[in-house]
Amino acid sequence: xxxxxxxxxxxxxxxxxxxxxxxxxxxxxxxxxxxxxxxxxxxxxxxxxxxxxxxxxxxxxxxxxxxxxxxxxxxxxxxxxxxxxxxxxxxxxxxxxxxxxxxxxxxxxxxxxxxxxxxxxxxxxxxxxxxxxxxxxxxxxxxxxxxxxxxxxxxxxxxxxxxxxxxxxxxxxxxxxxxxxxxxxxxxxxxxxxxxxxxxxxxxxxxxxxxxxxxxxxxxxxxxxxxxxxxxxxxxxxxxxxxxxxxxxxxxxxxxxxxxxxxxxxxxxxxxxxxxxxxxxxxxxxxxxxxxxxxxxxxxxxxxxxxxxxxxxxxxxxxxxxxxxxxxxxxxxxxxx
Amino acid sequence: xxxxxxxxxxxxxxxxxxxxxxxxxxxxxxxxxxxxxxxxxxxxxxxxxxxxxxxxxxxxxxxxxxxxxxxxxxxxxxxxxxxxxxxxxxxxxxxxxxxxxxxxxxxxxxxxxxxxxxxxxxxxxxxxxxxxxxxxxxxxxxxxxxxxxxxxxxxxxxxxxxxxxxxxxxxxxxxxxxxxxxxxxxxxxxxxxxxxxxxxxxxxxxxxxxxxxxxxxxxxxxxxxxxxxxxxxxxxxxxxxxxxxxxxxxxxxxxxxxxxxxxxxxxxxxxxxxxxxxxxxxxxxxxxxxxxxxxxxxxxxxxxxxxxxxxxxxxxxxxxxxxxxxxxxxxxxxxxx
DNA sequence: GCTACGCCGCAAAAGGCTTTGCGCGATTTC
DNA sequence: GAAATCGCGCAAAGCCTTTTGCGGCGTAGC
Numbered sequence: 001x002x003x004x005x006x007x008x009x010x011x012x013x014x015x016x017x018x019x020x021x022x023x024x025x026x027x028x029x030x031x032x033x034x035x036x037x038x039x040x041x042x043x044x045x046x047x048x049x050x051x052x053x054x055x056x057x058x059x060x061x062x063x064x065x066x067x068x069x070x071x072x073x074x075x076x077x078x079x080x081x082x083x084x085x086x087x088x089x090x091x092x093x094x095x096x097x098x099x100x101x102x103x104x105x106x107x108x109x110x111x112x113x114x115x116x117x118x119x120x121x122x123x124x125x126x127x128x129x130x131x132x133x134x135x136x137x138x139x140x141x142x143x144x145x146x147x148x149x150x151x152x153x154x155x156x157x158x159x160x161x162x163x164x165x166x167x168x169x170x171x172x173x174x175x176x177x178x179x180x181x182x183x184x185x186x187x188x189x190x191x192x193x194x195x196x197x198x199x200x201x202x203x204x205x206x207x208x209x210x211x212x213x214x215x216x217x218x219x220x221x222x223x224x225x226x227x228x229x230x231x232x233x234x235x236x237x238x239x240x241x242x243x244x245x246x247x248x249x250x251x252x253x254x255x256x257x258x259x260x261x262x263x264x265x266x267x268x269x270x271x272x273x274x275x276x277x278x279x280x281x282x283x284x285x286x287x288x289x290x291x292x293x294x295x296x297x298x299x300x301x302x303x304x305x306x307x308x309x310x311x312x313x314x315x316x317x318x319x320x321x322x323x324x325x326x327x328x329x330x331x332x333x334x335x336x337x
Numbered sequence: 338x339x340x341x342x343x344x345x346x347x348x349x350x351x352x353x354x355x356x357x358x359x360x361x362x363x364x365x366x367x368x369x370x371x372x373x374x375x376x377x378x379x380x381x382x383x384x385x386x387x388x389x390x391x392x393x394x395x396x397x398x399x400x401x402x403x404x405x406x407x408x409x410x411x412x413x414x415x416x417x418x419x420x421x422x423x424x425x426x427x428x429x430x431x432x433x434x435x436x437x438x439x440x441x442x443x444x445x446x447x448x449x450x451x452x453x454x455x456x457x458x459x460x461x462x463x464x465x466x467x468x469x470x471x472x473x474x475x476x477x478x479x480x481x482x483x484x485x486x487x488x489x490x491x492x493x494x495x496x497x498x499x500x501x502x503x504x505x506x507x508x509x510x511x512x513x514x515x516x517x518x519x520x521x522x523x524x525x526x527x528x529x530x531x532x533x534x535x536x537x538x539x540x541x542x543x544x545x546x547x548x549x550x551x552x553x554x555x556x557x558x559x560x561x562x563x564x565x566x567x568x569x570x571x572x573x574x575x576x577x578x579x580x581x582x583x584x585x586x587x588x589x590x591x592x593x594x595x596x597x598x599x600x601x602x603x604x605x606x607x608x609x610x611x612x613x614x615x616x617x618x619x620x621x622x623x624x625x626x627x628x629x630x631x632x633x634x635x636x637x638x639x640x641x642x643x644x645x646x647x648x649x650x651x652x653x654x655x656x657x658x659x660x661x662x663x664x665x666x667x668x669x670x671x672x673x674x
Numbered sequence: 675g676c677t678a679c680g681c682c683g684c685a686a687a688a689g690g691c692t693t694t695g696c697g698c699g700a701t702t703t704c
Numbered sequence: 705g706a707a708a709t710c711g712c713g714c715a716a717a718g719c720c721t722t723t724t725g726c727g728g729c730g731t732a733g734c
Contacts, residue, residue, distance in 0.1 A: 009459065011689095011690060021713085022713050022714075024692090024715095027692060028692095033692085034693095034694095035711070035712095040712080052457065056399070057404075057460040058396075058690075059692090060458075062393070062691080063690085063719050064692080064719085065719075069438070077421075077423045077424045078421040082420075087415045090439060090441055091441070099438050099460065102409075102437050102439040104428070117391055118394075120391035121394040121397075122346065122394060123394040359684075362683075364723080371681090372681070372682095392720080393721070396720035396721045400723090402689080
């Protein structure tokens, strides 16, 4: 559509003229800050619809000092996990008449700087920050002192005063362990996530609170490393009867390694994952895993951000309860000890 | 962080006071619309950094009449396809110093109305609209007459004057067909998408341009329906040697149905999908499919939107070329005719 | 000593909305 | 018939930037 089709947008003054009232009355009809007679209100309404009038958001936020926009920075929107998180944040924001400005940091700090400036320029009233790694970020911590920020999903070093909305990873590890214990498993192993990643450490800690003697295998959340470490573990004598992988990707590596060693899951080896990615129910056998309440995390993060924006201190947030999804990769231990 | 920690944001007037110059000079130092001596510029710069000053976006857009924000409405961000599209749009926008306001319509027309109002209130300078269904939308077409809008991925009925950035679905159907033809297949079937969905129809049309006699089975892009229709097809005598499913989800249904009929893919039946979803390379056997250039579509949509915003008519857009990804679900036809 | 020119201040306008104190006319109330 | 009430107009201030014409000051050039 070329320029000649674009009329200058209608202003409140245009509405006033058409409705034969003053700008003051139009404004008050919209905000209900002063009573307006039904007849007048109707005339104004008609004028608004006739002109297709919508108040200028720029003028509004200039006056009100807020933009009705939230920022959401995730490592990568194309990852289904963050996609679902974005969807739930957007839904929660929408209910409060807020919009969401999306940003993929993908680790690029120049990109992140842009979103921080959105906050400073009051383009957004608050920020939900989902860190890709728990590295300490000086700018983020300075920013958080002056602006409403909440963390979601992953903790960031040095930002302890800032609310964190996340799943109860420790409970997840515990649920996985209790499930295996109930199936009679005694000799179990756990594959960790990257060193220092808080969520990963919590999962392992939860698991070990039930199985203090579990064998600990270093992983990094990738399928490849999980595969090789598992292969090595199974190669030695006295293989465990169950393995808890601290994310689904690693569990897939375990599944592949088990198959390549001639083991049948779950007959010879039980496997539990974490995350419940879409793939989990499609691999064979379908993976028993721990599901994170993504929607709940997004909702909590958004609600908390509104609290912070309103100037209230939400305090330390409770972790969102996770859920064990039992599928077909776990079975009673065959070993009789 | 509670209120007492939040100082009112610095204004250009504060910068002027600290740098001991007039507001005029500060503004000109930032915009370079009038020469400023190096020493003064340095003082101003120092003041800006000291105060952490960033110009108010609201005041800026009120004056400039643009918001430096784009809108992106997709049916569902948590779908990896739309997630990737969002990521590429966001990247392209970022390069032009634009932000992206994300919206999931999920078919709810009340949600969509909000995004349309963002356009009207000039919260966003333009909109990239990804339709979930090609239904005619009166509001959208009226809106498009007055505001910069481009369509991405899916065509919408009645909006023919509006630029559409999409993959070359027809070419995709043709590539799939040519691949099967080269493998010696003669007796083939195609599973369609929902009736009336333009992209789906184009895929089928492309396929049939090579195989005019292909059997056409009605599908709706879901796994379940594809499963049942395929089961029925294989149950009758004279089953085809290859099936083209017009999306990957349907192809998964075909794969399951084939397995349940004792057929080995690709020995007894070749299967080609469309989309190349992440799952496609993980099913067994890994699926031969047509990959859409999602990044390219997002980039094109964004670049085109900038054209429209600038008041230029981009004309009809070329379709983005697709790519055949050959994996293990296709093999030479076993039937010797 | 006069002209240029470079740098910058001043003041005002514009962009669109919200808010408020004051006041006026018309209707209701006892 | 005086008082209270209601609906609304008027005018101005404020939110923060950008832009511009005019003019002042100082330094360099002839």
